[in-house]
Amino acid sequence: MIKNREGQVNMEPLLRAVNLTKRFGGLVAVDDVSFDVRPGEVIGLVGDNGAGKSTFIKMISGVYQPDGGEIYFDGKKVSFIDPRDARDLGIETIYQDLALAENLDVGSNIFLGREMKKRFISEKLSRNIISLVFALPLSALLAWAGLQFYKLPGLALGLVFGLAFGVVLGWLFGSITQLVDRRTMMGESTKALKRLDIEIPSLTQQVRNLSGGQRQSVAIARSIYWNAKVMIMDEPTAALGVSEQRKVLTLVRTLAGQGVPVIIISHNMQDVFAVADRIVILRRGKKVGEQVAAETTPDKIVSLMVGAETVDKMGVIPKALDSNGDPAEA
């Protein structure tokens, strides 16, 4: 029986990675790693630098194609050609740069590239109308002028040029009817933020004036608004102050409570233990452990990460590894 912190139970994994392997030349970056993600749970993915966390994440978000192994989403086998495929399924990745346009306001960022429009005419229709409006008088004028100088060939040339210019002007000005509906975007953004209990004083201010945690929240709210089913977050708390960190972690739990599983990459043991239901430990491309957060300790995780047997107050004391590169049991 697997329960998350909110007490929800779900046995069916939403995302399954089975025996994923990725090689770069002779280097095996990720070696035969498997794990399941169930709705509503938070998974901490930890490991030292170069342990293969990023490579693994990039395989399930479609940036890299695995050299071996399979990915199942919602019970069906999937393969991603590029990140858009993964995103179309609802696997959203938030990298540290957040991919926000800092010069725009919150609403514009949530709807970046997918702006809501006041639809009274489609872009294609308005393009055609504008083309026609320009093409008719222009081709008449140019055909007439051509006729005066070069007789029939001039007329034909004038017609062709007039039509061509009409089409080009349609392309250039056709989008003038596509108006951004800022009011609806603001309203939707307010709802999206409210659903996640995110507080931002003013949605009309530029994102650059927001704090790091607020920006993170905007990026998360955007993913959720666009139907993220699995969230992958790369070091979400790295650049934040203590109280901001806590807010983001609360937000991660809110997501889980709403049934969206979160895979969180972090170096910070405190953070991982604060949010994760399960912790997956990678070392040198291999999965060296998977532990239920409530039943383990940070020390144990760290020792698995670095392959050490014991950890004392002075720090980590590494110990010789066995033949698999696995640490001996503590």
Added chain:
Amino acid sequence: MTDKEPSTPPVSKKTRAEKLSTIRLIWPWFFLIAMVIVFAIISKTKNNVTFISYRSVQGILVYATQILLIGLAETIIIISGNGGIDLSVHYTLGFAAVISAFIMRAMYAAQLPPILTIAAGFSGGILLTIIPGWFNGMLVAKVKVPPFISTLGMGYVLYGVALLISRGQAIADQPNYLGQIGNGNLLYYWPKHGFSWFKIPTGATQMDLQHIIPLVPNIVAITLVVTILIWFILSKTQFGQHIYAIGGNIQASIRAGIPVASTLTRAYTLAAVLAGIAGVIWASRFTSGASNAGEPTLLFAVAAVVIGGTSMFGGEGRVIGTVIGALIIATIQYGLVILGQQPYWQYVTVGVVVIIAVIVDQLGRKMEHD
């Protein structure tokens, strides 16, 4: 305490940031007003000329048209960011002036109807600028040549083509109506006789001319319409929104699925078309076409954009800012003429204003982030 901490600072920071950005946006207006007052006082005391009059306003607006049209082109390109600048617009202006003058001269010589001659000349001049504009956009967006280089090259190509077509001379011998468009007014007011549209009231003698008040020069009206159109495109349409987004963060824009290449290509084409409009306006003002028609305008236009608060780093800027920037530069030019000073002072003065603008901008930004 830790719970209160994050909620209070953003609020105060926001109001402070907004206050500062307001200062950044409105200082040019105060500067313009102060400048007009200074010019008024000097011209009254020194030359005994009244500076503040409708004639001055008209003169300034006419001076401002060319800077403003080219400035709008630069505004679009500079907002699109990523090193965006168009160094070809002033040569595009000359190119359009030459093309339209060339067409009109040929049709005038063939004694074709003047209205159609002018229509063909104007549309020919404006439409042919689409070609270099599109090339600029493709070079920047698809081939990824830095805008600085690609537009520089395109500028010289256009300058050369214009020189070849005009054989290095102004193309004169234009239809009579042409000058009326460029130098005429929408409306004339003749006290005690009433208003007259487009032309000097019939029945007015040479003696009456000094009493007739011309209102709204045609080219000012055209520029106003174009300015409103560009404001609309940049601030209301999805295309404009995408230009700002690309200027703010091109990587995020690509990841968000914005058609970056097509948006940039259209932006550069639009800039060239604006230069084309300025070109045919030049041709109608001076009833000729010359390859160097846009010569000093490029840097004045960029200066107007900078004074207007548009960030050279992209993503930020407003049409109204460029309007005020163009007005400031035009006022300097016109004021120096009224004061009877050497026109060369305009370069010194504009340079100083640009430096002030940059300092105000930098200080504002620095304080915002503290």
